[in-house]
Amino acid sequence: MNPTSEQSSSEVAGPSNRPEQSSSRSWGRVLNRRDPWRAAALVTLSVAGALGVFVASNRLVPSPWNDQQRAALRSLWIGELPPVPEDPSNRFADDPRAARLGARLFRDPRLSGNGALACASCHKPELAFSDGLVVAHGIEDGTRNTPSIVPAAYSPTYFWDGRRDSQWAQALSPLENARELGSTRTAVFAVVQQHYRTEFEEIFGPLTPVSAERLARPGSPLGDEAARAAWRALSAEEQKAVNRAFANVGKALAAYQRTLAFEPSRFDRYVSHVLRGNHLIANVLLNAEERAGLELFIGKANCTLCHRGPLFTGHEFFALGLPFGSSGPDPGRGAAAQLLLQDPFNCIGDYSDAKRETCWELRFLSEDALAFLANFKTPSLRNVAATAPYMHAGQFADLNQVLDHYDRAPSVPFPEHTDIRPLHLTEEERAQLVAFLGTLTSEVRDPYADARAAP
Amino acid sequence: MSLAWVRWPLLLGVGVVSIGIAVRVLVAGAADTPKSPQAPESSALPTLAESKTVRGNPLTIRVDSVVRPIPVGVTHQWAVMVQSADGSAVPGCSVRFDATMPEHGHGLPLTPHTTGEPAAGRYRIEGVRFSMGGYWRLNVAADCDGSVQRADFELRL
Numbered sequence: 001m002n003p004t005s006e007q008s009s010s011e012v013a014g015p016s017n018r019p020e021q022s023s024s025r026s027w028g029r030v031l032n033r034r035d036p037w038r039a040a041a042l043v044t045l046s047v048a049g050a051l052g053v054f055v056a057s058n059r060l061v062p063s064p065w066n067d068q069q070r071a072a073l074r075s076l077w078i079g080e081l082p083p084v085p086e087d088p089s090n091r092f093a094d095d096p097r098a099a100r101l102g103a104r105l106f107r108d109p110r111l112s113g114n115g116a117l118a119c120a121s122c123h124k125p126e127l128a129f130s131d132g133l134v135v136a137h138g139i140e141d142g143t144r145n146t147p148s149i150v151p152a153a154y155s156p157t158y159f160w161d162g163r164r165d166s167q168w169a170q171a172l173s174p175l176e177n178a179r180e181l182g183s184t185r186t187a188v189f190a191v192v193q194q195h196y197r198t199e200f201e202e203i204f205g206p207l208t209p210v211s212a213e214r215l216a217r218p219g220s221p222l223g224d225e226a227a228r229a230a231w232r233a234l235s236a237e238e239q240k241a242v243n244r245a246f247a248n249v250g251k252a253l254a255a256y257q258r259t260l261a262f263e264p265s266r267f268d269r270y271v272s273h274v275l276r277g278n279h280l281i282a283n284v285l286l287n288a289e290e291r292a293g294l295e296l297f298i299g300k301a302n303c304t305l306c307h308r309g310p311l312f313t314g315h316e317f318f319a320l321g322l323p324f325g326s327s328g329p330d331p332g333r334g335a336a337a338q339l340l341l342q343d344p345f346n347c348i349g350d351y352s353d354a355k356r357e358t359c360w361e362l363r364f365l366s367e368d369a370l371a372f373l374a375n376f377k378t379p380s381l382r383n384v385a386a387t388a389p390y391m392h393a394g395q396f397a398d399l400n401q402v403l404d405h406y407d408r409a410p411s412v413p414f415p416e417h418t419d420i421r422p423l424h425l426t427e428e429e430r431a432q433l434v435a436f437l438g439t440l441t442s443e444v445r446d447p448y449a450d451a452r453a454a455p
Numbered sequence: 456m457s458l459a460w461v462r463w464p465l466l467l468g469v470g471v472v473s474i475g476i477a478v479r480v481l482v483a484g485a486a487d488t489p490k491s492p493q494a495p496e497s498s499a500l501p502t503l504a505e506s507k508t509v510r511g512n513p514l515t516i517r518v519d520s521v522v523r524p525i526p527v528g529v530t531h532q533w534a535v536m537v538q539s540a541d542g543s544a545v546p547g548c549s550v551r552f553d554a555t556m557p558e559h560g561h562g563l564p565l566t567p568h569t570t571g572e573p574a575a576g577r578y579r580i581e582g583v584r585f586s587m588g589g590y591w592r593l594n595v596a597a598d599c600d601g602s603v604q605r606a607d608f609e610l611r612l
Contacts, residue, residue, distance in 0.1 A: 045473075
């Protein structure tokens with residue numbers, strides 16, 4: 001902006017306010033019909049003058065934040081979010097054709113065992129890509145709460161326990177999980193071959209043929225006895241062909257999910273104005289209670305230790321001493337290392353496009369189960385007010401309960417060690433924090449929202 | 456005189472431009488980058504000790520982050536330097552590097568290890584990632600031909 005032009009416009013607007021013009025003449029005469037240019041100019045200059053005064057006073061209001069707090073606000077602001085990081089394990093990650101295919105597969109119920117469920121059944125676009133349930137409900141009830149998938153492309157690990165190390169490997173897991181989509185990789189292969197063959201082959205190259213007779217029996221190395229027997233009946237070549245196509249389904253699903261992005265929230269608009277010095281406007285965007293909650297968030301309540309950066313998460317794992325969920329004690333991260341090492345679709349596996357050196361999570365994986373017992377991944381807080389219930393097993397119905405837990409930080413027998421300490425917040429402060437969290441709600445931008453499953 | 460007819464249209468233009476500027480300032484999009492001197496990094500908080508020399512008998516250990524400022528949440532490398540009492544580099548040691556947060560009771564999210572010795576007595580440690588800001592204690596040990604030196608370093612991120 002140019003302050004000089006503002007100044008001059010205010011000055012030029014001056015004559016319209018001179019007493020002999022404004023008091024002795026009626027508006028009808030000022031807005032002289034015979035000289036519409038004059039009327040328009042006077043009105044416009046008046047408006048410009050008023051706006052100029054407002055802009056100036058907006059800048060003169062002192063900032064309620066000190067330099068350190070401003071730095072903290074900036075660090076959480078969506079304008080600081082870097083582009084989605086590369087995924088060396090998926091060379092189709094940024095291929096728009098793969099993203100389009102992934103968006104169609106994401107909505108295709110034929111990828112489930114009962115033909116009625118799709119990824120989108122639990123990751124509902126209208127619920128910020130979560131499901132609003134305590135624990136996921138696919139073919140059966142699961143044991144953990146459905147996380148939103150929107151900021152996931154930024155995370156080095158996936159699931160609440162980090163048992164997968166790429167978005168595409170993560171996407172494969174629910175397809176074959178008996179409680180989730182309950183399908184098998186041969187069934188997924190058959191769906192691709194029958195309904196998506198042309199576009200799939202354009203992206204990933206020709207599908208290696210597998211005999212229709214063998215494909216007719218759902219087969220997977222992870223399924224029930226019948227599925228495992230059907231898997232064993234395939235030749236090694238056929239198993240590889242099915243695995244490769246299965247991995248590519250995951251890569252397409254990941255390519256799609258990488259395109260989902262948060263629109264700026266009210267909090268982001270607030271920070272944007274604070275950083276510009278527009279404090280009058282900023283204060284319209286966040287009320288006093290929400291601003292007090294923000295001050296606690298970056299201060300006394302220590303929230304940014306874990307919920308840091310523009311996604312409000314550092315993607316790390318911590319023990320919070322939570323009450324058990326409906327399925328009892330959960331080892332969380334403590335059991336994830338072995339699952340990750342055994343996954344044939346991990347970063348160093350045959351189906352990954354990554355060089356081994358870039359597989360940090362595997363190369364430096366800690367196998368110390370005890371150290372990570374009941375550790376769960378820090379979720380993003382963007383859209384948190386719209387994604388109840390909370391925690392890895394949906395233990396808390398609302399944010400008040402969450403805040404109550406963090407405030408008390410109870411000592412528990414399992415796990416022995418927890419990462420949080422009592423905060424000694426007042427009732428009012430907890431309410432302020434909850435109010436602030438409500439400012440993080442925003443739309444999710446889905447460039448492929450119009451995608452539909454193949455007919 | 457002859458240019459009098461342009462006076463009001465000109466002033467109208469000035470008014471419109473001024474309104475445009477004011478509106479642009481007031482309703483600027485949230486994703487635009489406001490001008491700011493050097494965006495401070497959240498991880499660039501002061502450290503207690505980025506490197507320190509521990510005099511032992513007979514080895515001296517120094518540590519240093521390859522990345523400055525020391526980041527939080529980013530996997531990066533450190534270097535461990537081992538010297539003998541006379542200041543000469545000690546090659547061929549087995550070096551261990553670990554860190555804990557005494558106030559929280561947890562360690563690092565990954566297990567760092569030595570991946571090379573790019574110069575004599577200088578050991579490359581990969582896989583270091585600090586999971587949160589705060590007070591960290593680094594525990595370093597160098598085993599050089601059976602002579603073991605341990606050193607702790609304090610770090611505030």
